[in-house]
Amino acid sequence: MVAQSMNVYQWLKIPREVHQEKWLKQQLRLLPEKWAARVERRYWHLDKKHGRELEANIYVLEIVEPLSVDIDISASDSKIQDLAKYNARHIESGLLNCAVMGQAKFIDLMQGMCLRYGVAYPFAHELESITARLICSAWWLRNLRSSFARAREKACIDAGLVHKKANLYCSDDTLEGRRAQIKRNQELLEGVEIESESGERMTLAQAAAAGMANTHNRVNELITRTKGFQELADKYAHECLFVTVTAPSRFHAVKANGQPNPKYKGATPRDTQQYLTKQWTRCRALLAWHGVKFYGLRVVEPHHDATPHWHLALWVSDEAGLHKLRSAFKTYFLRGDDCDYLERGAVLNRLKFKRCDSRGAVGYMLKYIIKNMRGHGIDGESDDESDGKKATSESGAERVEAWASTWRIRQFQQIGGHSVSVWRELRRVEQSELEASIDGLEPNTPFSFVDTYIYKAWQSVQKRENHNANFAEFIEAMGGLDVKPKESFLQLANNCALEYGRYGRDYVYKKWGVIERYGNAVLKSKRESWVRV
Numbered sequence: 425m426v427a428q429s430m431n432v433y434q435w436l437k438i439p440r441e442v443h444q445e446k447w448l449k450q451q452l453r454l455l456p457e458k459w460a461a462r463v464e465r466r467y468w469h470l471d472k473k474h475g476r477e478l479e480a481n482i483y484v485l486e487i488v489e490p491l492s493v494d495i496d497i498s499a500s501d502s503k504i505q506d507l508a509k510y511n512a513r514h515i516e517s518g519l520l521n522c523a524v525m526g527q528a529k530f531i532d533l534m535q536g537m538c539l540r541y542g543v544a545y546p547f548a549h550e551l552e553s554i555t556a557r558l559i560c561s562a563w564w565l566r567n568l569r570s571s572f573a574r575a576r577e578k579a580c581i582d583a584g585l586v587h588k589k590a591n592l593y594c595s596d597d598t599l600e601g602r603r604a605q606i607k608r609n610q611e612l613l614e615g616v617e618i619e620s621e622s623g624e625r626m627t628l629a630q631a632a633a634a635g636m637a638n639t640h641n642r643v644n645e646l647i648t649r650t651k652g653f654q655e656l657a658d659k660y661a662h663e664c665l666f667v668t669v670t671a672p673s674r675f676h677a678v679k680a681n682g683q684p685n686p687k688y689k690g691a692t693p694r695d696t697q698q699y700l701t702k703q704w705t706r707c708r709a710l711l712a713w714h715g716v717k718f719y720g721l722r723v724v725e726p727h728h729d730a731t732p733h734w735h736l737a738l739w740v741s742d743e744a745g746l747h748k749l750r751s752a753f754k755t756y757f758l759r760g761d762d763c764d765y766l767e768r769g770a771v772l773n774r775l776k777f778k779r780c781d782s783r784g785a786v787g788y789m790l791k792y793i794i795k796n797m798r799g800h801g802i803d804g805e806s807d808d809e810s811d812g813k814k815a816t817s818e819s820g821a822e823r824v825e826a827w828a829s830t831w832r833i834r835q836f837q838q839i840g841g842h843s844v845s846v847w848r849e850l851r852r853v854e855q856s857e858l859e860a861s862i863d864g865l866e867p868n869t870p871f872s873f874v875d876t877y878i879y880k881a882w883q884s885v886q887k888r889e890n891h892n893a894n895f896a897e898f899i900e901a902m903g904g905l906d907v908k909p910k911e912s913f914l915q916l917a918n919n920c921a922l923e924y925g926r927y928g929r930d931y932v933y934k935k936w937g938v939i940e941r942y943g944n945a946v947l948k949s950k951r952e953s954w955v956r957v
Contacts, residue, residue, distance in 0.1 A: 444477075451484050455498060455579065462590070463487060463583050487583045495541060497576040501604070504572055508564035511537060516559040534558050542571040549930060556927040563927075573601055573830050578692055581677050581730055588728035589682040593823040594830065602826035620952040631954075636848075639797050646793050646836055650721060650786050652895025653739065653841070656905060657782040659896075662739040663746045664785045668776040669734040669757055670727075671696045672764040678729040687767075693831045697724065697732050703763075704734075707756045716745045716752075719840025719905055720785075723792040726827050735792050737785040738839065750777055796824045796835055842902040842912045847895070849916060849938050850885045852949035858882050861945050877901050877913055878945055914938045917946065 448467060452460045463484065470480035496503070515534060522530045534554065538545040544567070546554050557563045580586055580595040591599075613629035636642050657664060674689040675696040691699075711718065720738035727733055740746050758774050759765050780788075828835050838844060861878065884897035899905060902912045917939040923932050937948040 448484065455487070455583075462585050466584065487579060495572060495575045497572065497579050499572060501569070504568050505561075505565060507541075508568050509561045511541070511564045511568075512559050512561040515555075519555060519559060541568060542575065543567040550928070553928040553930060560927070569601075569605070570830075573598060574692070574694075577730075577830055581692070582690065584678055584684045586730045587678040587682050592728055592820065593726045593730055594827040598830055599823055599826045602829055605829075617957040618954045619957050620954050622952060625957065643793065643797050646721075647790060648893055649838060649841075649844070649895045650789050650793070652897075652899065653719060653721070653737075654782045654786045655894075655896035656899060657739045660741070660905075662741055662782075663743060664737065664739050664780055664782055665746055665749055666778040666780055666785050666788055667734075667736045667738065667753060669700060669736070669753070670774055671699060671731060671733065672762075672770070672774070673767055674764065675699065676727065676729055676731045680728075693726065693730050693732050693827070693833065697831070697833050699762075700732065700734060703756045703760065706760075707752045710752045710755065711748065714748050714752075716740060716748050717840075717906065718745070718749060721789050722837045722839055723789065723796065724828075724833055724835050724837075725792060725796050725824060730827060732833060735788070736839070737789045739782070739785075746779075753777075793836065796821055840905070841895075842899055842907075842909055843916060845916050845935075846881075846902070846912065846914050846938055847885055847898055849935060849949055850882055850914075850947070852951065853882060853937065853947045854950055857948055857950075861947050875945075878940070878947070881914055882947070911941070913941055914947075915941055 448464060452463060455463060467480045467484055470477075470483060499507075515537060518525070518530050518533045525533075531551075535545050537543075537558070543564075546557055549557070577586075577595055577598050580591070580597070585591055586593070586595055610629065613632055614627055616628045617625060618628060618631065619625045632638065634641075636645070656662070673685060673687045675691045676685050677688045679685050718738050718740045720736060723735045724732050725735070738749060740749055753775055757763060758770065763774070764770060824835075827833075858879065881898060881901035883891075884894050884901055887893045902914060907913075915938065916935060917937045918933045918935045920931055921934050922929055935949070936951065937946060939946050
């Protein structure tokens with residue numbers, strides 16, 4: 425629009441660059457200052473060096489237009505806190521007027537508010553519990569922080585700013601946000617003291633450090649489970665296949681050389697993970713139909729541009745099973761309808777198979793487990809995706825953890841074997857409880873063998889001075905590799921209980937021990953109730 429103090433002739437006399445600068449400044453106002461400058465440099469690079477003004481304009485518009493006016497990705501944490509309070513008050517105001525507007529419109533109001541800010545509506549709960557959540561500013565703050573972080577990171581990926589020559593795996597904003605979140609959580613945990621029924625006191629930070637929230641414990645357990653699979657594979661002479669799975673080109677925002685990928689269709693890392701999971705589900709169904717049994721581990725890690733890819737170490741019983749395994753992967757990860765089979769480089773890069781012995785496969789998996797776990801980077805080793813120029817393995821692990829947290833991607837998963845929940849619950853069973861349960865079994869009955877398997881399973885999970893936990897022994901005691909998890913010798917025992925908490929009543933499953941599959945023996949775990957001091 426021509427200003428009132430300027431006629432058309434005068435406006436046309438203004439150099440094109442001036443109009444461009446004004447338009448560009450208006451477009452970039454929604455972007456965070458830290459990386460808006462990168463977008464501006466890319467814009468002028470396309471416009472001046474290559475003379476592609478239209479392409480430069482489209483580049484900026486594709487970044488800015490998807491951003492909702494309701495989600496200001498440049499908002500500070502204080503603004504997000506203010507928005508959380510406003511949303512809670514707005515829903516509370518609707519609740520007070522519910523009698524006038526009606527219940528249906530009030531539910532529409534709550535769902536619309538969640539949809540507006542990219543927050544998942546808590547469908548799984550009762551209406552009273554849902555309302556209690558949506559009038560709580562703390563609930564809104566938790567969810568808005570996640571929503572804004574994903575929107576900010578998506579814009580950064582679309583701008584081509586997440587790759588090994590800029591921000592590896594995730595943007596610096598996301599990394600800083602994750603550091604701040606961890607700091608807030610740690611301060612909260614250290615500031616809360618709890619007391620057990622027996623009078624023991626500790627902080628929440630100490631309690632968290634004793635569980636799987638502690639990365640050292642998670643790494644140690646993953647290593648134990650990996651070595652357990654190796655031991656079983658060696659014992660039964662099973663064949664091993666190491667597989668690397670990469671998504672089609674349309675999921676990658678940036679090429680390996682750091683240049684924008686013209687085939688990119690705007691998928692987020694979570695979209696890519698869902699695609700890979702869907703194809704894997706189909707692959708497993710085909711293998712089940714052919715009667716192929718397998719077990720192993722899967723690790724998910726990002727490419728330099730934040731696109732996830734998979735590493736799998738899988739064991740099968742014989743050469744025929746190995747052939748069927750390779751064929752199933754090719755069917756659903758390479759030749760499927762939505763796999764872009766004909767694109768250049770698909771056959772060479774989409775799937776990579778490597779035959780190896782169990783020791784070699786375990787070595788690969790341990791490398792990926794350790795290098796992708798915060799606080800466990802390999803000393804002196806550069807990160808694979810960074811070409812050794814910017815990121816060490818330790819700093820790369822921190823960025824990978826921030827990436828996985830932002831996109832809610834599960835990095836490590838066991839395939840096959842038996843329930844890890846039973847493995848962990850057996851650790852809570854005291855020896856006195858075990859002996860009482862075994863003594864209660866009647867001798868010379870069809871189930872008199874039960875005591876032997878119960879004792880083997882319990883002993884396999886214990887870590888003592890002269891005995892380390894052994895996952896291979898646990899799997900054997902639970903029925904072996906050929907037994908399905910739902911048919912395991914021991915099952916997790918839990919009850920569905922109705923509890924009242926901050927958001928009203930909710931149904932929760934409470935673990936209390938393990939039970940023999942047919943109910944012949946019950947092992948109660950040692951659990952205590954804790955209260956805040």
